[in-house]
Amino acid sequence: MPGLSSNAYLFLGAALTATSVGITARVFKGLGKLQLPEAQIVLGAAVIDDVMGLIILAVISAMVTAGAISIGMVSWIAGKAILFLIGGIILGQLFAPKIGKLFSKIHTGVAMKFTLAVSFGLVFAFLAQKIGLAPIVGAFVAGLVLDPVHFRFFKNSHMVEEIKEVAENTEKTLKSKLDLIIKKYSDKHIEDLLEPLAHFVVPIFFVLTGMGVKLNVMFDIKILSVALAITAVAFIGKYVSGMVVGKMRKSLVGFGMVPRGEVGLIFASIGKGLGVVSDEVFSIIVIMVIFTTLLTPPILTFLLKKDK
Numbered sequence: 001m002p003g004l005s006s007n008a009y010l011f012l013g014a015a016l017t018a019t020s021v022g023i024t025a026r027v028f029k030g031l032g033k034l035q036l037p038e039a040q041i042v043l044g045a046a047v048i049d050d051v052m053g054l055i056i057l058a059v060i061s062a063m064v065t066a067g068a069i070s071i072g073m074v075s076w077i078a079g080k081a082i083l084f085l086i087g088g089i090i091l092g093q094l095f096a097p098k099i100g101k102l103f104s105k106i107h108t109g110v111a112m113k114f115t116l117a118v119s120f121g122l123v124f125a126f127l128a129q130k131i132g133l134a135p136i137v138g139a140f141v142a143g144l145v146l147d148p149v150h151f152r153f154f155k156n157s158h159m160v161e162e163i164k165e166v167a168e169n170t171e172k173t174l175k176s177k178l179d180l181i182i183k184k185y186s187d188k189h190i191e192d193l194l195e196p197l198a199h200f201v202v203p204i205f206f207v208l209t210g211m212g213v214k215l216n217v218m219f220d221i222k223i224l225s226v227a228l229a230i231t232a233v234a235f236i237g238k239y240v241s242g243m244v245v246g247k248m249r250k251s252l253v254g255f256g257m258v259p260r261g262e263v264g265l266i267f268a269s270i271g272k273g274l275g276v277v278s279d280e281v282f283s284i285i286v287i288m289v290i291f292t293t294l295l296t297p298p299i300l301t302f303l304l305k306k307d308k
Helices: 006-015 021-030 037-066 071-106 110-130 135-145 157-166 171-186 190-211 221-244 250-256 261-273 279-307
Strands: none
Touching: 006 037, 006 261, 006 279, 021 037, 021 279, 037 071, 037 135, 037 250, 037 261, 071 110, 071 135, 110 135, 110 190, 190 261, 221 250, 221 279, 250 279, 261 279
């Protein structure tokens, strides 16, 4: 597709970088293969992949907004993104327990836990935007910062009910059962708390993304041809990355890194919002995301069952 702006090509390339770790993780988990060294490599690499992808997104978005490109500017933006990630994690780990304790003094219920979690994401997203980064970078940092231990000051109604149930037991077994219950609920991850919200907003995100695709453009022969070529590049690029894992199963690692999923769509949506990604490029990215998302699970399942 010659004749596009350099920023459009950059956004298209950026959409190819991210790996959707959730899709691969579900395949490994469903087959009981999460303990495999290949699975651990894929999951670890995908997290690093996401961080690098967000830095790339921050750089490209700032370049588009500024309207100028220079080595110094790119270095400055990349430096800001890296410092924000590292600084946000360090400061968040230091202050999150104190903030959690403060909020628990106001109210110890689940609603306050939910408010604290959502507020963390919004505040970090706001701070990222204020320093010239994409809000998703801040939200990502908030997710890295929040930990179950930060909610240990809050009570859980289910925990209280179970404590009452075991209160009638003998004194000998009471302490051990109480410890298990407290650990069970304090270790409950933040994603469980936010799951109902995700059930509501995630479908809206995909619906809005789908509404942004023009069918007459998407099913144009030229667009489909380019999309298939980009999809091939998406598969080959990640598959080749599996060649460096030594004696382990290279194909398993390579195909495990292929899915693009929601992160690629976020990149495309941001680019379209900035006026850089055209309807044609947006359709190409959507087609690439669909193919890499739908084809990878059966390929991974075949490889895992074949090895078994």
